[in-house]
Amino acid sequence: xxxxxxxxxxxxxxxxxxxxxxxxxxxxxxxxxxxxxxxxxxxxxxxxxxxxxxxxxxxxxxxxxxxxxxxxxxxxxxxxxxxxxxxxxxxxxxxxxxxxxxxxxxxxxxxxxxxx
Amino acid sequence: xxxxxxxxxxxxxxxxxxxxxxxxxxxxxxxxxxxxxxxxxxxxxxxxxxxxxxxxxxxxxxxxxxxxxxxxxxxxxxxxxxxxxxxxxxxxxxxxxxxxxxxxxxxxx
Numbered sequence: 001x002x003x004x005x006x007x008x009x010x011x012x013x014x015x016x017x018x019x020x021x022x023x024x025x026x027x028x029x030x031x032x033x034x035x036x037x038x039x040x041x042x043x044x045x046x047x048x049x050x051x052x053x054x055x056x057x058x059x060x061x062x063x064x065x066x067x068x069x070x071x072x073x074x075x076x077x078x079x080x081x082x083x084x085x086x087x088x089x090x091x092x093x094x095x096x097x098x099x100x101x102x103x104x105x106x107x108x109x110x111x112x113x114x115x116x
Numbered sequence: 117x118x119x120x121x122x123x124x125x126x127x128x129x130x131x132x133x134x135x136x137x138x139x140x141x142x143x144x145x146x147x148x149x150x151x152x153x154x155x156x157x158x159x160x161x162x163x164x165x166x167x168x169x170x171x172x173x174x175x176x177x178x179x180x181x182x183x184x185x186x187x188x189x190x191x192x193x194x195x196x197x198x199x200x201x202x203x204x205x206x207x208x209x210x211x212x213x214x215x216x217x218x219x220x221x222x223x224x225x
Contacts, residue, residue: 004159035215043160043203043215091159107159 006092006108018080021111023092025073034077035091082115120204125220134191136219138204141185149187152203194223
């Protein structure tokens with residue numbers, strides 16, 4: 001397996017534009033995480049899906065952010081409209097999460113988003 | 117959620133052993149201890165996980181005392197390529213795992 005694949009790797013957009021980040025999970029994994037990383041705030045969990053269902057979206061900053069899992073292997077994170085403060089590296093991760101113990105999460109290479 | 121405390125940074129030299137201690141005084145009975153490594157411009161990578169005593173793999177060892185209120189990640193004979201941020205996480209369910217500031221380990225020649 002090629003691992004978790006994110007696209008694009010880099011995105012530069014103007015304030016107010018819509019941005020869509022994409023993530024392909026590792027085959028067979030049933031949990032999906034979106035994280036955001038900045039120097040100031042470190043790694044923050046935005047949203048967690050299990051079996052395509054959003055379980056915890058308490059980390060999503062505001063209504064401008066939305067995430068979907070149209071199928072078991074793919075997810076999108078959309079920001080509309082984008083703002084300069086959204087500039088960060090966005091990571092997607094997947095795992096074979098079980099109910100009783102923590103399992104290894106595999107991270108993608110990230111998407112570096114710059115909103116100007 | 118169990119809060120973790122680890123040093124902000126550590127310096128070392130090639131060939132030395134690096135030990136990073138993480139405190140987690142309010143760890144719960146079902147919690148596991150997991151360490152991740154993050155290189156610049158990459159996503160975090162799982163290193164090792166344990167529940168008690170000692171766990172060893174090809175990358176590191178994890179020592180957990182009987183009270184489980186702390187754990188120590190041991191990196192044997194580090195090289196320049198081990199320069200990274202190391203995160204200690206404590207929890208049961210993946211989505212409850214929160215990444216703190218981590219420990220920036222700098223290995224010098």
